[in-house]
Amino acid sequence: MMNFLINGLLHLSWWELVGMTLLLTHITIASVTIYLHRHQSHNALKLHPVVSHFFRFWLWLTTGMVTRQWVAIHRKHHAKCETKDDPHSPQVFGIRKLLLQGSELYRTEAKNQETLEKYGQGTPDDWIERNLYSRYPALGIGLMLLIDVALFGVIGITVFAIQMLWIPIWAAGVINGIGHFWGYRNFETTDASRNISPWGVLIGGEELHNNHHAHPHSARLSNKWWEFDIGWFYIRVLELSGLARVKKIAAKIHMVEGKHLIDVETVRAVIRHRFHIMKLYGRKVIKPVVRHERRSADNYASKLFRRVRKLMTREDIQLDGTAMQTLQDALKQSKALETVYHFKQQLKELWQYSASNQAKRVERLQQWCVDAEKTGIQALQEFAAYLRRYTLQPA
Numbered sequence: 001m002m003n004f005l006i007n008g009l010l011h012l013s014w015w016e017l018v019g020m021t022l023l024l025t026h027i028t029i030a031s032v033t034i035y036l037h038r039h040q041s042h043n044a045l046k047l048h049p050v051v052s053h054f055f056r057f058w059l060w061l062t063t064g065m066v067t068r069q070w071v072a073i074h075r076k077h078h079a080k081c082e083t084k085d086d087p088h089s090p091q092v093f094g095i096r097k098l099l100l101q102g103s104e105l106y107r108t109e110a111k112n113q114e115t116l117e118k119y120g121q122g123t124p125d126d127w128i129e130r131n132l133y134s135r136y137p138a139l140g141i142g143l144m145l146l147i148d149v150a151l152f153g154v155i156g157i158t159v160f161a162i163q164m165l166w167i168p169i170w171a172a173g174v175i176n177g178i179g180h181f182w183g184y185r186n187f188e189t190t191d192a193s194r195n196i197s198p199w200g201v202l203i204g205g206e207e208l209h210n211n212h213h214a215h216p217h218s219a220r221l222s223n224k225w226w227e228f229d230i231g232w233f234y235i236r237v238l239e240l241s242g243l244a245r246v247k248k249i250a251a252k253i254h255m256v257e258g259k260h261l262i263d264v265e266t267v268r269a270v271i272r273h274r275f276h277i278m279k280l281y282g283r284k285v286i287k288p289v290v291r292h293e294r295r296s297a298d299n300y301a302s303k304l305f306r307r308v309r310k311l312m313t314r315e316d317i318q319l320d321g322t323a324m325q326t327l328q329d330a331l332k333q334s335k336a337l338e339t340v341y342h343f344k345q346q347l348k349e350l351w352q353y354s355a356s357n358q359a360k361r362v363e364r365l366q367q368w369c370v371d372a373e374k375t376g377i378q379a380l381q382e383f384a385a386y387l388r389r390y391t392l393q394p395a
Contacts, residue, residue: 027062032059034234035052037206038219043247044219045246060140071123082191087105089180091180091192099178182196186224194210196208208229211227220249253269253390260388262388267350270390282313284386285377287309293305304333305337308337340377343368368384369388
């Protein structure tokens with residue numbers, strides 16, 4: 001009996017125990033990213049009922065999270081991102097709050113019935129959800145504690161504690177906090193999302209958070225060839241096994257060399273890749289022009305240009321009165337900067353036209369390219385030629 005209490009049923013060595021703990025927590029991470037996030041929240045893939053229910057059961061055991069609550073909070077995060085209504089934005093609450101108390105913000109929002117009713121539609125509402133998972137979330141956690149102790153002995157309490165901390169730390173803290181505070185951006189989205197790391201392994205691919213905000217309904221979070229999304233790897237394995245079906249992934253950029261005519265496909269491709277285009281416009285047009293203007297500017301103007309480069313390129317920055325004045329002062333100092341910033345704002349207006357009026361969109365983009373080529377600014381001319389080559393990816 002004493003031996004059972006100390007070693008449990010499995011009698012694992014210390015390194016086997018560490019490996020088992022990492023495996024159990026990784027299954028939880030996979031359940032969150034595949035089931036809660038990509039399947040339930042964004043409907044990016046369809047899961048076989050057996051796989052779907054396994055994930056739901058596992059999350060009940062290891063987190064006690066209710067599917068409807070998680071989904072509703074996440075959808076609201078996308079709808080209200082970086083505003084006072086965002087349930088967990090570090091831009092609003094501060095990064096320290098998200099890292100240390102992110103799970104508390106989740107629990108607070110989970111009690112908001114308006115959030116659940118508005119954003120929680122389409123989540124499981126069967127008998128077992130109503131009478132067990134949603135009704136007794138703490139029961140699953142208690143059962144997990146008993147299982148851990150039975151399998152691993154007394155040390156199973158430590159395994160259980162790690163399991164209980166895993167999602168609050170990695171999801172509530174790292175993804176919701178650092179994922180909107182630090183990292184690199186492939187896309188100039190209007191929120192502050194970042195890719196924490198190009199290799200999405202520890203958090204199931206959720207490290208590629210900026211990619212996700214640019215294409216929220218994509219089952220694949222990786223975008224560049226050098227990025228790796230382990231959650232997507234698992235989804236492909238499930239799909240090849242007949243246990244999942246991918247419904248949508250982000251389309252890759254397709255360019256046609258020698259293409260000069262702007263048509264409906266050009267416009268559709270530009271609209272679809274607008275966040276990428278804004279990123280490229282900052283890198284290929286604004287930054288080179290800023291560097292060129294600084295070389296011939298006096299000390300005051302040079303420092304001013306350096307200060308406003310971020311204001312001119314970043315789409316997630318809300319310009320307050322001071323920032324707007326700084327920007328205006330810089331634009332007055334340089335006709336070239338004023339021109340490229342003006343053309344950026346004009347390009348963004350293209351997104352506002354109704355999709356039903358594609359002819360108008362084609363006309364506007366054609367005129368934008370013609371006017372850009374007339375400016376005499378090389379970077380802007382080259383970018384206009386670049387846009388002309390855009391088209392939809394072949395099926």
